Amino acid sequence: MQINHRTGAAPTVVERTFGPRKAPQVAPVLVEDTPVPGLVIAPVVRRALLSDGWRFSGEWTVLHAASGLSALGAVGALGHMREAAALLNRPGLDWTRPTSELTASPGVKELLTGLSARVRAAVAESRPAQLRDTSWQVRPPLWVVTLLDSDGKVVETGACRTYTDAESEAVSYGRALDRTAHADWKVEISRGIDPEWELSCAWRPCGDALTDPESGFPFRHPDRAGLVADALEQGWRQLDQRRVLCPVCSDLFTTPLPAY
Numbered sequence: 001m002q003i004n005h006r007t008g009a010a011p012t013v014v015e016r017t018f019g020p021r022k023a024p025q026v027a028p029v030l031v032e033d034t035p036v037p038g039l040v041i042a043p044v045v046r047r048a049l050l051s052d053g054w055r056f057s058g059e060w061t062v063l064h065a066a067s068g069l070s071a072l073g074a075v076g077a078l079g080h081m082r083e084a085a086a087l088l089n090r091p092g093l094d095w096t097r098p099t100s101e102l103t104a105s106p107g108v109k110e111l112l113t114g115l116s117a118r119v120r121a122a123v124a125e126s127r128p129a130q131l132r133d134t135s136w137q138v139r140p141p142l143w144v145v146t147l148l149d150s151d152g153k154v155v156e157t158g159a160c161r162t163y164t165d166a167e168s169e170a171v172s173y174g175r176a177l178d179r180t181a182h183a184d185w186k187v188e189i190s191r192g193i194d195p196e197w198e199l200s201c202a203w204r205p206c207g208d209a210l211t212d213p214e215s216g217f218p219f220r221h222p223d224r225a226g227l228v229a230d231a232l233e234q235g236w237r238q239l240d241q242r243r244v245l246c247p248v249c250s251d252l253f254t255t256p257l258p259a260y
C-alpha cells in the first residue's frame with residue numbers, strides 16, 4: 001500500500017458533545033467530512049463498564065458539527081453513517097445552522113424521526129437503508145453459432161451476445177474449414193432459448209456487477225444459483241433471495257459487535 005505523505009488540508013476537528021444529557025462531556029474529536037456542509041462522521045465513545053474511563057465502541061455516528069450533537073441519534077457501521085449523511089441532505093435544510101434554528105424549521109423533527117427509524121432498522125439488519133428491489137437483471141438469450149457436418153451433426157458451437165458478434169464468429173468458423181474436405185458443412189446462427197441473468201450489488205448508490213475476474217466483464221448465466229455461488233466465492237454477501245451486497249458494501253454495512 002502506498003501511503004500518501006502529501007500535506008493538504010488538515011483533518012477536521014469538532015467539539016463533540018457526548019455522554020448522558022444531565023452531565024454532558026465536551027471534547028475535540030477528529031472527524032470524517034461528508035459531502036453535506038455542517039455534517040461530519042465521528043467515532044462513538046461510551047462509558048467503560050469496568051473503569052471510570054471512556055471506550056471506543058467500534059460504531060460511528062453523524063454529528064451536527066456546529067453543536068457536536070448526534071444529528072440522527074443513530075449509531076452504526078461507517079457505511080450506515082455515510083448513507084445517513086446523504087439521506088439527511090434535503091433541499092432547504094441547512095445543517096450549518098444552529099440546532100435551535102434547525103429544530104424550529106417545519107417538518108424537520110418528523111423527517112429526523114422517520115430517517116432515524118429507517119437507519120436503525122438497517123443497522124439492526126447489517127444492511128444499507130437504500131436497497132434495490134432486486135439484484136437480478138435479466139438479459140436476452142445469447143446468439144448461438146453452430147457448425148454442422150454433412151450429416152447435420154453438431155461439430156462445434158459458440159455463443160455471442162450480439163448478432164454482429166455471431167456473424168463474425170460464423171465467418172471465422174467458415175474460414176477455418178478445409179473447403180475441399182468439408183464442402184457441404186454448414187454454419188448456422190440461431191437465438192438461444194433461456195434468458196441470462198446478471199447479478200449486481202443491492203445498495204442503490206453502488207450497483208457494481210458481479211464480474212468475471214479474467215475478462216473483467218459482468219458474469220451472465222441462465223443458472224441463477226450458479227451465479228450466487230460465484231458471488232459468495234468472491235466475498236459477496238446474500239441478504240435474501242433477491243439481493244446481494246458486493247464485498248466493499250458488505251464490509252461497510254456490517255454492524256460492529258459491541259466492544260467491551
Ligand SMILES: [Zn+2]
Pocket residue numbers: 201202203206207208245246247248249250
Ligand atoms: Zn456495492
